[in-house]
Amino acid sequence: MRFVLVHGACHDGSHFEVTAASLRAKGHEVHCPTIQGNREGDDRRTTRLEDAIASLVAYFDEHAIEDAVLVGHSWGGMVISGAFDRLGAARIRRLVYYGAFVPIDGESLLDLCPPHYRDLFRQLAEPANEIVFPFPIFREAFINDGSLEQAEALHASLNPQPFLTMADPIRLSRDPAAFDCGKSYLHCTEETGLPQSYPFHPRLSERLGLFRLVSMPGSHSTFHTAPELLAQKLVEAGRD
Amino acid sequence: MRFVLVHGACHDGSHFEVTAASLRAKGHEVHCPTIQGNREGDDRRTTRLEDAIASLVAYFDEHAIEDAVLVGHSWGGMVISGAFDRLGAARIRRLVYYGAFVPIDGESLLDLCPPHYRDLFRQLAEPANEIVFPFPIFREAFINDGSLEQAEALHASLNPQPFLTMADPIRLSRDPAAFDCGKSYLHCTEETGLPQSYPFHPRLSERLGLFRLVSMPGSHSTFHTAPELLAQKLVEAGRD
Amino acid sequence: MRFVLVHGACHDGSHFEVTAASLRAKGHEVHCPTIQGNREGDDRRTTRLEDAIASLVAYFDEHAIEDAVLVGHSWGGMVISGAFDRLGAARIRRLVYYGAFVPIDGESLLDLCPPHYRDLFRQLAEPANEIVFPFPIFREAFINDGSLEQAEALHASLNPQPFLTMADPIRLSRDPAAFDCGKSYLHCTEETGLPQSYPFHPRLSERLGLFRLVSMPGSHSTFHTAPELLAQKLVEAGRD
Numbered sequence: 001m002r003f004v005l006v007h008g009a010c011h012d013g014s015h016f017e018v019t020a021a022s023l024r025a026k027g028h029e030v031h032c033p034t035i036q037g038n039r040e041g042d043d044r045r046t047t048r049l050e051d052a053i054a055s056l057v058a059y060f061d062e063h064a065i066e067d068a069v070l071v072g073h074s075w076g077g078m079v080i081s082g083a084f085d086r087l088g089a090a091r092i093r094r095l096v097y098y099g100a101f102v103p104i105d106g107e108s109l110l111d112l113c114p115p116h117y118r119d120l121f122r123q124l125a126e127p128a129n130e131i132v133f134p135f136p137i138f139r140e141a142f143i144n145d146g147s148l149e150q151a152e153a154l155h156a157s158l159n160p161q162p163f164l165t166m167a168d169p170i171r172l173s174r175d176p177a178a179f180d181c182g183k184s185y186l187h188c189t190e191e192t193g194l195p196q197s198y199p200f201h202p203r204l205s206e207r208l209g210l211f212r213l214v215s216m217p218g219s220h221s222t223f224h225t226a227p228e229l230l231a232q233k234l235v236e237a238g239r240d
Numbered sequence: 241m242r243f244v245l246v247h248g249a250c251h252d253g254s255h256f257e258v259t260a261a262s263l264r265a266k267g268h269e270v271h272c273p274t275i276q277g278n279r280e281g282d283d284r285r286t287t288r289l290e291d292a293i294a295s296l297v298a299y300f301d302e303h304a305i306e307d308a309v310l311v312g313h314s315w316g317g318m319v320i321s322g323a324f325d326r327l328g329a330a331r332i333r334r335l336v337y338y339g340a341f342v343p344i345d346g347e348s349l350l351d352l353c354p355p356h357y358r359d360l361f362r363q364l365a366e367p368a369n370e371i372v373f374p375f376p377i378f379r380e381a382f383i384n385d386g387s388l389e390q391a392e393a394l395h396a397s398l399n400p401q402p403f404l405t406m407a408d409p410i411r412l413s414r415d416p417a418a419f420d421c422g423k424s425y426l427h428c429t430e431e432t433g434l435p436q437s438y439p440f441h442p443r444l445s446e447r448l449g450l451f452r453l454v455s456m457p458g459s460h461s462t463f464h465t466a467p468e469l470l471a472q473k474l475v476e477a478g479r480d
Numbered sequence: 481m482r483f484v485l486v487h488g489a490c491h492d493g494s495h496f497e498v499t500a501a502s503l504r505a506k507g508h509e510v511h512c513p514t515i516q517g518n519r520e521g522d523d524r525r526t527t528r529l530e531d532a533i534a535s536l537v538a539y540f541d542e543h544a545i546e547d548a549v550l551v552g553h554s555w556g557g558m559v560i561s562g563a564f565d566r567l568g569a570a571r572i573r574r575l576v577y578y579g580a581f582v583p584i585d586g587e588s589l590l591d592l593c594p595p596h597y598r599d600l601f602r603q604l605a606e607p608a609n610e611i612v613f614p615f616p617i618f619r620e621a622f623i624n625d626g627s628l629e630q631a632e633a634l635h636a637s638l639n640p641q642p643f644l645t646m647a648d649p650i651r652l653s654r655d656p657a658a659f660d661c662g663k664s665y666l667h668c669t670e671e672t673g674l675p676q677s678y679p680f681h682p683r684l685s686e687r688l689g690l691f692r693l694v695s696m697p698g699s700h701s702t703f704h705t706a707p708e709l710l711a712q713k714l715v716e717a718g719r720d
Contacts, residue, residue, distance in 0.1 A: 137690060139720075140662075144692045148720035182380075189429075189669075192693045196682040202436040210377060212384045213432045215457075217695075240379075240388035422620075429669075442676040450617060452624045453672045455697075480619075480628035 001069050001238050004031045006056060008074030008100075009109075009161040010132060012038045015154075019223050022231035031068075033059040035079055037162040044130035044160050049108070049168035053082035060087055069094045069238035071186075074193065074220065075161070077101040077204075078109055078170055084179055085172045094182035096237045098230075099191055099220050102204040105172040109165075114198045121166060130160035141192050145219040145226075154224045177209030184212040184237035193220035212237065241309050241478050242269045246296060248314030248340075249349075249401040250372060252278045255394075259463050262471035271308075273299045275319055277402040284370035284400050289348070289408035293322035300327055309334045309478035311426075314433065314460065315401070317341040317444075318349055318410055324419055325412045334422035336477045338470075339431055339460050342444040345412040349405075354438045361406060370400035381432050385459040385466075394464045417449030424452040424477035433460035452477060481549050481718050482509045486536060488554030488580075489589075489641040490612060492518045495634075499703050502711035511548075513539045515559055517642040524610035524640050529588070529648035533562035540567055549574045549718035551666075554673065554700065555641070557581040557684075558589055558650055564659055565652045574662035575688075576717045578710075579671055579700050582684040585652040589645075594678045601646060610640035621672050625699040625706075634704045657689030664692040664717035673700035692717065 003023055005016040013032035020030040036055030037047035056079050060068070070092045072080035077100025084092050101112050110118045124131045133142065138158075139151040146154070176183070185205035194200055205211060214237040216222065222230050243263055245256040253272035260270040276295030277287035296319050300308070310332045312320035317340025324332050341352050350358045364371045373382065378398075379391040386394070416423070425445035434440055445451060454477040456462065462470045483503055485496040493512035500510040516535030517527035536559050540548070550572045552560035557580025564572050581592050590598045604611045613622065618638075619631040626634070656663070665685035674680055685691060694717040696702065702710050 140690050140692045144694065145716070190693050190695055195686055196693070197686055206435055206437055210380050212380045213430050213436070214384065215430055236385070446675055446677055450620050452620045453670050453676070454624065455670055476625070480631075 001235070002029045002065065002067055003234065003238065004033065004060075004065065004068045004070045006033065006035060006070070006072045006076035006079050007038070008076050009166060010038070010158040011073075012159060015157070015223055018227035019231050019234070022228045023234065026231070026235065028235075031059070031063065031065070035076075037165050038159055042162070044162045045128065046164070047162035048164045049078060049082070049170060052079050052165050053086070056080070056083040057086050060091055066091050068092050069096060071096040071098055071234060071238075072100045073098045073223065074100055075109055075166065078103055078165075081172060081176060082170055084181065085174070089181040092181055094184060094238055095179065096184045096186055096234065097205065097208070098186040098234070099188055099193060099200055101200070102176050102207045103170045103172070104175050104207065106169045108167050108169045110167055111169070112204065114195060117194075121163075125163040128160070129163045131163055131166065132158055132160050141220070143219050143221040143225065144192055145190055145217070146221065146224065150225060154221060176207050182212070182240075183208040183210070184214060186233055186237050187213065187215040188218040188220065188222050189215055190217060190219050241475070242305065242307055243474065243478065244271045244273065244300075244305065244308045244310045246273065246275060246310070246312045246316035246319050247278070248316050249406065250278070250398040251313075252399060255397070255463055258467035259471050259474070262468045263474065266471070266475065268475075271299070271303065271305070275316075277405050278399055282402070284402040285368065286404070287402035288404045289318060289322070289410060292319050292405050293326070296320070296323040297326050300331055306331050308332050309336060311336040311338055311474060311478070312340045313338045313463065314340055315349055315406065318343055321412060321416060322410055324421065325414070329421040332421055334424060334478055335419065336424045336426055336474065337445065337448070338426040338474070339428055339433060339440055341440070342416050342447045343410045343412070344415050344447065346409045348407050348409045350407055351409070352444065354435060357434075361403075365403040368400070369403045371403055371406065372398055372400050381460070383459050383461040383465065384432055385430055385457070386461065386464065390465060394461060416447050422452070422480075423448040423450070424454060426473055426477050427453065427455040428458040428460065428462050429455055430457060430459050481715070482545065482547060483714065483718065484511045484513065484540075484545065484548045484550045486513065486515060486550070486552045486556035486559050487518070488556050489646060490518075490638040491553075492639060495637070495703055498707035499711050499714070502708045503714065506711070506715065508715075511539070511543065511545070515556075517645050518639055522642070524642040525608065526644070527642035528644045529558060529562070529650060532559050532645050533566070536560070536563040537566050540571055546571050548572050549576060551576040551578055551714060551718075552580045553578045553703065554580055555589055555646065558583055561652060561656060562650055564661065565654070569661040572661055574664060574718055575659065576664045576666055576714065577685065577688070578666040578714070579668055579673060579680055581680070582656050582687045583650045583652070584655050584687065586649045588647050588649045590647055591649070592684065594675060597674075601643075605643040608640070609643045611643055611646065612638055612640050621700070623699050623701040623705065624672055625670055625697070626701065626704065630705060634701060656687050662692070662720075663688040663690070664694060666713055666717050667693065667695040668698040668700065668702050669695055670697060670699050
């Protein structure tokens with residue numbers, strides 16, 4: 001398979017490298033692009049969601065990628081949804097939402113969060129119009145399955161997320177349920193990046209219409225705490 | 241233990257043979273009857289739910305079965321509920337609902353599905369008054385844990401389900417919660433035969449009143465994708 | 481780490497001894513106090529929730545315990561909540577709710593149960609103002625993952641629970657979300673001590689505000705059915 005792995009907010013392509021190595025060892029081709037707004041030197045104050053999506057579309061064009069399994073993690077669900085809407089099923093044969101947001105036209109990532117998260121994100125974005133999660137929240141809510149050392153190392157590697165990429169509504173020509181490609185949702189069972197009473201799955205996953213559910217143990221950060229198992233589950237999510 | 245394993249819609253007794261072999265190897269007696277309406281030569285247009293139930297009651301009588309652990313998978317939950325109501329606790333010491341429907345008097349399987357499923361099933365039943373699930377739906381919703389090869393092999397082995405056995409209301413003299421036998425629910429955690437927002441468990445399982453929950457990883461078709469683990473979990477569900 | 485493990489209703493400190501031994505073998509200090517009301521010779525008719533909490537506070541004082549990871553199982557969640565409110569974060573660095581009730585000021589354990597449980601508990605408490613769970617309920621709802629032998633042995637070891645410790649409202653000076661210590665919830669995935677449609681987690685766990693979710697397979701009684709795995713999960717819940 002040809003995988004394109006799209007990272008979440010505050011992350012970059014390097015965060016998928018252990019998972020990618022495991023997939024390559026199984027014989028797959030893997031791309032780990034870093035999305036516009038998370039690259040060194042990017043202007044965090046002004047990068048918009050549309051810029052992020054356009055950068056993934058450009059990556060597909062530059063590398064002439066076709067027949068891809070396009071995976072989006074967390075915020076990356078916004079990006080892969082927008083990219084599929086522009087690139088179509090000839091370029092992307094299956095979308096895999098991995099603990100990811102599934103938007104419909106006109107929604108932002110913030111719209112898909114519980115109200116107290118929206119308030120928190122707006123506060124965190126002051127004054128630089130960018131977000132980094134404070135360590136105590138990150139450690140408990142995003143990497144609850146990891147050791148303190150794993151949590152500290154991952155947190156230290158994060159980069160600030162342009163707030164507009166979380167606050168901008170997405171523009172989509174159709175609902176994700178109408179995307180004419182395969183669709184999978186990879187759910188980690190100790191996921192608490194969103195509260196389990198206001199969850200990613202099944203609240204957002206079922207917007208995909210007919211989709212393949214794959215699950216695995218772990219938190220929002222299994223690319224860091226369980227990268228080999230993640231690779232195996234991405235194969236299960238992406239095959240045929 | 242003496243197990244009687246009742247298959248789901250479109251299946252027959254042969255689908256439980258690997259699980260049955262595993263149970264027999266552990267020293268248990270296992271019956272895998274094929275229910276009326278799923279046998280070669282049965283008239284799919286006219287077989288009713290009551291015929292299906294009556295055929296299981298007849299199987300118990302023909303084989304003089306007593307003290308059974310009666311397991312129903314999926315649609316089989318309708319059949320074992322009706323059969324227990326007629327046969328009683330002397331013949332059946334425990335009911336095990338395995339990813340199965342739990343009806344109350346006057347409900348059909350269709351009544352227990354979300355509205356858009358009912359519409360789909362009615363369309364699929366045209367014009368022959370029988371149902372086979374199209375492969376794309378079957379592969380994603382019913383065997384999401386399997387390989388393409390497993391999905392194709394299982395789908396090729398299905399037989400059309402008489403629509404009336406899904407549309408007929410069941411007649412029960414009491415609620416399942418009042419059944420005076422042991423009751424277990426075996427839940428597969430990646431079950432998406434019904435949407436996880438409108439699920440088998442706990443929405444239907446809790447109709448059993450006091451019941452034993454047993455769970456295992458996997459889809460709606462673990463008899464095909466994980467038959468040995470299924471056998472182990474049936475023992476846990478059925479013991480004492 | 482320094483663990484203090486607080487048992488549930490009808491149990492005593494000895495029920496945690498296998499888990500404690502496993503934790504000690506990993507180098508941890510472990511206390512397994514028996515709470516007032518569950519000790520031999522205690523007057524079950526008159527022991528109140530406040531007595532139970534006071535006995536845990538007294539245990540901390542007698543043993544000069546500081547920097548503890550305080551774990552409460554089931555009803556023990558009432559006791560550790562009250563004790564933290566009195567002892568503070570200098571003595572207790574993290575609370576771990578293990579299949580446990582999370583009350584707010586003015587609530588009793590009964591208030592946190594579904595209505596039909598409240599009725600059942602009131603009936604069971606007659607005439608001696610104490611509760612023991614009947615074996616059929618205990619076996620199916622509290623140790624569904626165990627063998628009959630395990631269920632019988634555990635049930636035989638129970639002692640009657642003073643009803644007032646379940647019916648008394650707790651007095652807390654602040655909400656658990658405002659407790660200024662670390663907080664974890666350890667969830668067993670086949671937990672049916674409360675119905676899964678009216679569950680411990682996430683219904684009660686999310687009252688903790690920011691908390692660390694850890695989960696493991698098993699029933700309400702994994703201290704009996706999976707004590708080594710429980711020890712490992714308590715380490716994951718309690719570390720940092």
